[in-house]
Amino acid sequence: MAEEQISPLKDFLITYIMPEKCYEHLFLRLNLTHGPCVKIVLSKILSMWMLGELIAPVLQIWVVLQGGGAEGLSLVSVLLQLLAVSIHTAVCILHNFPIGAYGESVFVLVQFVLLVFLIQYYKGNTISGCVLLSVYSGVMYLLTSALTPAVVVMTMQEWSVLLVITSRLIQAGCNMKSGSTGQLSGASVFLVFLASLGRAFQSTRESHSLHSQACVLSSCCSLLLLIQIQIYRKPPTSRETTKRKKEE
Secondary structure (H helix, E strand, O other), X not given: OHHHHHHHHHHHHHHHHOOHHHHHHHHHOOOOOOHHHHHHHHHHHHHHHHHHHHOHHHHHHHHHHHHOOOOOOOHHHHHHHHHHHHHHHXXXXXXXXXXXXXXXXXXXXXXXXXXXXXXXXXXXXXXXXXXXHHHHHHHHXXXXXXXXXXXXXXXXXXXXXXXXXXXXXXXXXXXXXXXXXXXXXXXXXXXXXXXXXXXXXXXXXXXXXXXXXXXXXXXXXXXXXXXXXXXXOOOOOHHHHHHHHHHO
């Protein structure tokens, strides 16, 4: 009976989290210090966390639409993130990869494009937003055409993490300057932090190069934004507190 009850869990773990040998080590023998298996499990879990980055921009867009404004969001920060994703997409296109290999990048790219437009729209710069997206289309064309040498795009891809780091530092600076995180989505930042943590773990596991160190720095920058959201969170005003008490 016990075996029947645990078999669905075992099937799930073996299918998605760990090989059967690791299941035996960790669950049957309770050898929780088995190094190789622990690394495999952590890698799988962190890889799942990285999937959260796909919907992080959606959550940010939702917050902007719900709040009817984009206060506190740095346009430069979002543009740098868009550029980083665009470079990765361009590399995949240049190598003629099937769309299934980089479909998630295209999905994130579209989200950032929409977010850039919304930031400009809510600032009353709709025309500027359209012009900006037109310029971006030109940049994307250059990245994916023969006008830009493939080696240049590959080099940009290798160090695109620096764009992400700069993006998060700019947003952090914007938060510090205004003393508020504005419409910055806490859930979105949290998912990005988990994804960056997973990427840092995987990169340091593979090597200890400058790129892996940059990934660690990127996760630290994400953590900084997460801390800022907690620090600058606005407490409810006395009017809001009174209203809640009346409703209760």
